[in-house]
Amino acid sequence: MIVPYPAGGQADTIGRLIAAHMRATLGQPLIIENVGGASGSIGVGRVARAAPDGYTLAFGSFSNFVVNGAVYPLKYDLLNDFDPISLLPSHPMMIVGRKSLPPKDLKELIAWLRANPDKATQGTSGVGAMSHLAGILFQKQTGTRFQLVTYRGTAMADLVAGHIDLMIDNAANSLPQVRAGTIKAYAVAAKNRMAAAPEFPTADEAGLPGFHMSLWNGLWTSRGTPKPVLATLNAAVVDALADPVVQQRLADLGLEAFPPEMQTPEALAAFQKAEMEKWWPIIKAAGIKAE
Numbered sequence: 001m002i003v004p005y006p007a008g009g010q011a012d013t014i015g016r017l018i019a020a021h022m023r024a025t026l027g028q029p030l031i032i033e034n035v036g037g038a039s040g041s042i043g044v045g046r047v048a049r050a051a052p053d054g055y056t057l058a059f060g061s062f063s064n065f066v067v068n069g070a071v072y073p074l075k076y077d078l079l080n081d082f083d084p085i086s087l088l089p090s091h092p093m094m095i096v097g098r099k100s101l102p103p104k105d106l107k108e109l110i111a112w113l114r115a116n117p118d119k120a121t122q123g124t125s126g127v128g129a130m131s132h133l134a135g136i137l138f139q140k141q142t143g144t145r146f147q148l149v150t151y152r153g154t155a156m157a158d159l160v161a162g163h164i165d166l167m168i169d170n171a172a173n174s175l176p177q178v179r180a181g182t183i184k185a186y187a188v189a190a191k192n193r194m195a196a197a198p199e200f201p202t203a204d205e206a207g208l209p210g211f212h213m214s215l216w217n218g219l220w221t222s223r224g225t226p227k228p229v230l231a232t233l234n235a236a237v238v239d240a241l242a243d244p245v246v247q248q249r250l251a252d253l254g255l256e257a258f259p260p261e262m263q264t265p266e267a268l269a270a271f272q273k274a275e276m277e278k279w280w281p282i283i284k285a286a287g288i289k290a291e
Contacts (some may be wrong), residue, residue, distance in 0.1 A: 091216075156169070195256065
């Protein structure tokens with residue numbers, strides 16, 4: 001399983017957790033290989049060129065199976081050079097603000113931003129990152145304008161210190177600070193409330209219908225892999241996601257699994273295509289290029 005990021009990050013953690021259970025189900029070794037670089041496109045390219053026998057898998061995400069296709073001149077086709085296996089757990093995004101920000105809820109925040117165009121700041125983790133795209137989509141859907149401030153990593157330290165006003169961040173990163181009272185939460189950018197934090201409203205409930213953002217993950221292999229092999233791999237993933245120990249570990253990480261009907265190869269293919277159709281026009285209209 002090629003994880004297209006350095007070892008030690010959350011993608012690597014999820015990949016290793018799923019792979020450990022798949023080893024037992026498949027009855028054979030499953031080795032994680034970390035291949036970082038170019039927003040994951042180098043590692044994903046390795047899988048595109050691999051033999052279509054089901055022995056080389058790509059742990060991918062929204063970033064490298066959607067965004068990269070719009071910002072990089074890839075030497076492979078994200079839809080036609082891979083066979084999908086299954087969606088993997090996702091990180092719901094959360095709209096958060098500095099502790100001293102005047103608005104008390106999301107409706108007030110939108111009104112405040114409209115009344116103060118170009119004055120507020122939102123921290124992002126890089127050009128083309130989910131947090132960056134979330135800020136663009138938020139402005140588009142609310143008719144607001146604010147400055148996007150790019151950080152090399154997370155902007156959380158500056159949000160806690162009050163140096164920036166907003167973040168649209170993955171919930172696993174934000175929740176500890178929200179619960180510690182160092183920042184405030186406005187909404188979860190998802191259709192449903194988080195199982196790990198049901199006290200926070202969805203964007204739909206808080207006044208911004210349809211603002212849904214999650215950094216989702218999936219598993220693919222090379223195009224042309226025999227269907228019985230794909231079925232075996234899918235069954236191993238589904239079995240891992242149904243295991244109570246795996247479920248608890250994922251919950252501890254702030255991750256949420258898709259329902260069983262979304263864990264099929266067909267569901268991943270449809271989901272990825274829909275995400276491309278949603279995000280590629282937004283990315284291209286914003287002029288986002290690979291750095």
